[in-house]
Amino acid sequence: MSLPTVSVDAEIAALAKRYKAANSVGMQVLNLIGGQAENLLERLPDRVKDQLEGATARALEVAMRAAQGSRGVVPDQKGWLNTALATAMGAAGGAGGLPSALAELPVTTTVLLRSIQGIAAEHGYDPEDPEIAKECLTVFASAGPLAQDDGADLGFLSARVTLTGATVHGVINRIAPRLATVMGQKLATQTVPLLGAAAGAATNYAYTSYYQQMAHVHFGLRTLARQSGRPRGELVEALRVAVTRPKVKIG
Structure with a gap:
């Protein structure tokens, strides 16, 4: 039995709230370091960017x-614990500057995944x-x-359509260029100077909070499509409208 329209609308509203919460946390990092996201990559040495x-x-x-190998050994953790762990690793990575931040990158990626x-x-x-x-x-x-898109980029929610038949390795190759920009901002x-550990902790806090919220949006939308019987593309568009809808000011 499919969900009634009212239930679908309520679920879309809840997912939109998660999406907005995911994007707002990154602004704390930008406030901390006093920079704009698009300028962060310029702080990295050319050899690192290349x-x-x-x-x-x-x-x-x-x-x-x-991540897959650990699933049979270490149980899934609560979201706050994943965030706390990644935050601590970010502080350690930032304390040593770029070399330690680069070494921390695959570890943090594993925790995120x-x-x-x-x-x-x-x-x-x-x-x-x-x-x-x-x-x-x-x-x-x-x-x-750290992207200030406010809903302009919801394309990843429809990405599964283009990944049919692709191997995991193929998906990684498609995602790597986009994620490289995101991780470059994190490294930057x-x-x-003087903020390495604090910025590393704040960045990892933002990244872990962000990707956990986005995962809830992604899989929540998949579940909603199954339960409601409505096309995924239609639900993605409904979410886009909900995310970008201007706030109504009272008074």
């Missing part, structure tokens, strides 16, 4: 193997299923917590 895409792809490969897998399981999906594994990766195709914040 190698960032490859490093990101390798980090995703390592994260996928480590594992938390996304845990949310997929929370919504009733099996992260070991190849299709769900690919959908977990597509969460990384969203804009990132961790190199801010």
Whole structure:
């Protein structure tokens, strides 16, 4: 039995609230470091920028193997614990400047991916299923917590349509260029003079909070499509409208 329209609208409103919350947390980081997201990458050395895409792809490969391999050993953790762990790692990575931040990148990526897998399981999906594994990766195709898009980029929610038949490795190669920009912004914040540890902690807090919220949006929308019987594309458009709808001022 499909969900009534009122229930669908309520679910869309709840998902829109999560989406907006995901994007707002990144502004705390920008306020801390006193910079604009589009200018952060200029702080990185050219040699790092040139190698960032490859490093990101390798980090995703390592994260996928480590995250899936750990599922039978370490149970899924609460969202706040994943956030706390990543925040501590960000502080440690930022304390040593760029070298330690680069070393921390694959570890943080693993924690992020594992938390996304845990949310997929929370919504009733099996992260070991190849299709769900690919959908977990597509969460990384969203804009990132430092992007000021306010709903302009919801394309990652429809990405599953274009990933049919693709291998996990193929999905990683498609996502890596986008995620490289996002992770480059993260690395840049961790190199801010005198703020390395604090910026690293704040950035990882923002990133973990962001991707966990986006995972809830992603898999919540998938579940809503199944339960309501409505096309996923139609629900994505409804979410886009809900996210971009201007706030009505009273008085």
